[in-house]
Amino acid sequence: MSPVLVTGGSGYLGTQLIAALLRAGHPVRATVRSLDVEGDVRRAVRRGDVDDSGLEVVAAALTADEGWAAAVAGCEEVHHTASPMIQTHDPDELIVPSRDGTLRVLRAARDAGARRVVLTSSFVAVGYTPKPGNDYTEADWTDPDTPGLAPYPRSKTIAERAAWDFVEREGGDTELVAVNPTSILGPALTAQARSSLQLIKAMLDGTMPALPRQRFGVADVRDVADLHIRAMASPQAAGKRFLALADGPTITYLEMAQILHDALGPLAERVPTEQAPGPEPRQLIIHNDRAKQELGWRPRPTETTIVETAESLRDLGLLERQ
Numbered sequence: 334m335s336p337v338l339v340t341g342g343s344g345y346l347g348t349q350l351i352a353a354l355l356r357a358g359h360p361v362r363a364t365v366r367s368l369d370v371e372g373d374v375r376r377a378v379r380r381g382d383v384d385d386s387g388l389e390v391v392a393a394a395l396t397a398d399e400g401w402a403a404a405v406a407g408c409e410e411v412h413h414t415a416s417p418m419i420q421t422h423d424p425d426e427l428i429v430p431s432r433d434g435t436l437r438v439l440r441a442a443r444d445a446g447a448r449r450v451v452l453t454s455s456f457v458a459v460g461y462t463p464k465p466g467n468d469y470t471e472a473d474w475t476d477p478d479t480p481g482l483a484p485y486p487r488s489k490t491i492a493e494r495a496a497w498d499f500v501e502r503e504g505g506d507t508e509l510v511a512v513n514p515t516s517i518l519g520p521a522l523t524a525q526a527r528s529s530l531q532l533i534k535a536m537l538d539g540t541m542p543a544l545p546r547q548r549f550g551v552a553d554v555r556d557v558a559d560l561h562i563r564a565m566a567s568p569q570a571a572g573k574r575f576l577a578l579a580d581g582p583t584i585t586y587l588e589m590a591q592i593l594h595d596a597l598g599p600l601a602e603r604v605p606t607e608q609a610p611g612p613e614p615r616q617l618i619i620h621n622d623r624a625k626q627e628l629g630w631r632p633r634p635t636e637t638t639i640v641e642t643a644e645s646l647r648d649l650g651l652l653e654r655q
Contacts, residue, residue: 336362337565338408338447340438341415342390343370343377345530346453348522350412350558351388352381357562364393364404364415377522395434401441411442412561414453416489427488435492439499442507449508449571451564453557454493456515456550456576456619457486468618471513471574510564514557514577515550515619519638520645530651533642536590538653539603544586548614551584552577553638556630563628570628578621581635585614589639596640600647 337354341347342363354361355378363374371390378385393400395415405411415438417430435452442450460469462476475482475490493511500509516529526534535541557577564570587608593601624630646652 334358334360335407335409336360336389338362338364338405338411338442340364340393340404340411340413341453343374343523344414345521345523345527346517346554346557347414348374348377349381349519349554350414350561352378352383352522353555353558353562355383355385355387356381360387360389362389362391362404362408364391364400366392366394368392373524377524380522395430395437398437401437402444405438405441405445405447408442408445409448410565411438411447411450412453412565413438413450414561416453416492421484424484424487427484428491431488431492432495435496436499439496439504439507439509443503443505447507449510449565451510451512451561452493452496453561454496454511454513454574455486455489456513456578458490458493459513459574459576460617460619461486461490466618467615468620469576470620471576471623508571510570510572511574512557512560512564512577513574514552514560515579515583516552517554517557518551518642519554519556519633520641521554521649521651524649524651526646526651530642530646533639534646534651536586536593536604537601537643537646539605540653541605543607543609544590544605546585546608546611546614548583548585548617550578550617550619551581551635551638552579553633556632560624560628560630563624563630567628573623573627575624575628575630576619576621577624578619578632579635579638580632583617583619584635592636592639593643596636597643600643600652
């Protein structure tokens with residue numbers, strides 16, 4: 334059995350995906366920027382109650398060509414989860430490594446004869462350009478020139494567009510599928526609060542002074558990993574995008590705070606209950622019907638994901654002492 338390549342192997346999603354693949358009996362090769370973090374990756378995978386003996390860790394960075402040909406060699410399946418996550422006001426600091434890194438992975442996959450690449454894109458590449466009704470499916474695209482668009486959604490949109498263009502023009506026999514999750518939450522295997530986890534941590538620690546007036550979608554990291562695996566396995570998934578959203582409507586920070594208070598009692602005593610000044614957020618509808626109907630995907634309820642995120646942060650010792 335050829336190894337399955339997972340890029341971004343030390344990440345929040347990457348570690349969950351590695352654990353799920355190993356659990357299903359697949360040998361896995363994972364890329365990291367530096368082999369200094371190999372021990373962290375293996376510890377994270379073992380937190381998922383998985384034997385890491387089937388895992389190989391190799392070094393390859395989105396910003397350099399070195400290492401990618403060797404990383405993909407012998408791999409028929411590639412999950413590209415790696416993406417730069419930095420706070421910046423300069424769009425190019427995100428756009429260049431996101432776009433060029435994605436193209437490096439696709440080029441190496443094509444040259445190695447990989448059957449399919451499943452790309453972790455994002456809802457920000459789908460629904461960050463306003464439209465009537467604020468109702469989004471996989472047919473929608475964020476316009477990277479939308480006035481006021483932040484660097485991160487611009488970078489994800491440009492990177493996904495570049496991926497589809499490359500596969501159409503130069504991809505050879507390698508197929509592409511995109512998974513477009515909303516805000517990823519759920520239990521962490523890593524020992525750091527990363528990405529969206531930082532928002533839940535700030536709520537639980539009391540360092541978020543007031544709740545932003547915002548409505549957004551939630552996807553469980555375990556369900557996103559499962560969707561990646563289903564998108565890789567299904568013949569009819571080739572050439573398609575799949576939105577990932579938990580089983581339930583989109584949610585506001587106020588509704589999230591109420592879920593935490595209702596379910597967690599003292600653990601949530603620092604969670605704010607007051608909203609920041611401003612207008613009420615617009616209704617937001619995100620459809621995950623394609624993943625359910627075509628891939629048999631069954632995501633967890635939003636409430637389950639939120640509560641188990643908080644419990645994971647507590648169990649990993651990532652919350653301030655109360």
